[in-house]
Amino acid sequence: MIRFAVIGTNTITDKFLQAASALPDFKLCAVYSRTLARAQEYAQKNNVSLVFDSLEALADSDQIDAVYIASPNFCHAAQSILMMQHHKHVLCEKPIASNASEFQQMYDTAIKNQVILLEAMRSVFSPGFAAIRSLLPVLGTIRQVDFSFCKYSSRYDHFKEGIIENAFHPALSNAALMDIGVYCVHPLVSLFGMPASIQSSSIFLSNGFEGAGTVLLQYPDMQATLRYSKISDSYLPSQIQGEAATLLIDKIQDPQQLTLLFRDGHTENPNIPAVSNNMVYEAAEFVRLIDQLQQALENDSTDGIPSLIRHSWLKASCLELEIMDTVRKQQNILFPADH
Template sequence: MRFGIIGTNTITEKLIDAGKQHSRFELKGVYSRTKERAEEFASLHDIPYTFTTIEALADSEHIDAVYIASPNAFHAEQASALMRKGKHVLCEKPMASNQREIATMIDVAKNEGVVLMEGIKSTMMPGFFTVQEHLHKLGHIRRYVGNFCKYSSRYDAYKEGEVLNAFKPSLSNGSLMDLGIYGIYPMVVLFGAPNSIKANGVFLKSGVDGEGSVLAEYDDMEAVIMHSKIIDSHSPTEIQGENGTMIIPNISEPKEIKIVYRGGTEEDLHLKDNHPAMFYEVEEFIKLVEENKGQSKINSFSHTLMTARIMEEARQQIGLEYAADRKSRE
């Protein structure tokens, strides 16, 4: 499958490294706003075609599918333009700025008969399927604690007065959108939509949330999501049941999972995993295209929309509004 990519950043580098391990992945094109950066990146990764407009990328006969890793605010417009020209789209999380944008993207995908999938790696990894397989051992589940707090590599620059993309509200960024999703998406896949949520956030002067939390209420359990781009946390994600607790050290890349049963005995669920973390979303996406399936069962439209609904409500509660939100209401 001939891929084009939008974005010349770290996450794109990781996608390329993962794709190289898949026999059906063929990197053919890269888009950047400047010809110089596109050519520089193409030279670095031996990419034959470069593009400086989305229209040219969409029209290219050399591209079957596109991985989008541009700032969040651009996802919906870029994906829709590509899909309307028959390109399949793997879109880096979060899929878009809000529910309305995502719903539009889904409509376009269905109308054009192409594959659209949110590129959240964690729920495609073998470790997550291990979580699902062994969840019943915990007995009646009472609490899910989704924790992902990681000091951003761009935060030092922010503190020196340089506001990079990661902290710009105009690009629909911030802690909840960029990192909180890692706790929310697995929660939705495992337990469905909560009855209600309560959100808190700590704002930065640029206008985005630097960190925050979401408390989600279910019928007979609760979920606590903690996220941050301005501190590190070394606490794991936990799924707490009446018979035991499942411990997941890194929810963004679930591995080395274990269950500690009531009484103290432990069961190691760690599986050998020789592929890069993003390999499995690439594998799922290619399989969907080859089998002519419009969406993934795990990273599905319903899970993506449900996650976006939770994050949008959380943002409304803490008072974080993006330009894309106002545009969607017009």
């Protein structure tokens, strides 16, 4: 049994707990919030008795094996590092860190303390994304990739009324790139790795917040275009264009419907299992990695431990942040965490 705590008591945590409830060996045992009253309220809602308003006390607790972190972006690195220093496994919401430097510190801490660190980039753990990966050879030589995620934020109307909430506060390591664009960047590097060059363009709001952007990435034999926005909606699918066929993807942030269009005119629709909450796959992978690591430690099988901790998911997280650091540098999107 893996006993876990949540850091962050918001709607994304609600959705994660719904997904985690499907895993019999993964049990919510504690809640942290900055105020004890909020922690108690959220714990009661989820039938949990153990509550914390101190991160240090949570880190010290011997009743917790792992944490799910869904706090504001700028908190991710410090909170993750503290928990891993106390031998807690960490599943951290996207983006896993404010920048690549923070991520490297997190990565080093995971290795030093022999714990699992994983970014909760839910889309790449899903059957839909596995299907995308498996279909790449069918497309022939890939020439163009177009990933788009544009969603009018539920908080944008408040912003236009002069109410600046956390989602539009750049000092919290927020930007459209970090909040929305990451859903395009991470799948791209998971599939194709690091590009040779990066060009970008952004739209800024009155308080300096990046509201939308476009990134053009050049690979040796292909180009990729990423479009993201928190201030407008897009209804077009994403796509991967090959010389033999094109793959249409309904939603790159949650791929559930794929269409193959071949040059001879015929189409195919690969079957993907329907799921109402794709966070179940990231939770299941987190549990799998922890179980494998614990088995290796119990068996004193040191050969496999480094590879389990340096798992391939972290490579994509590293490349994701390197690309976003480059875009932010080009667009002069600076966070306090960068200094």
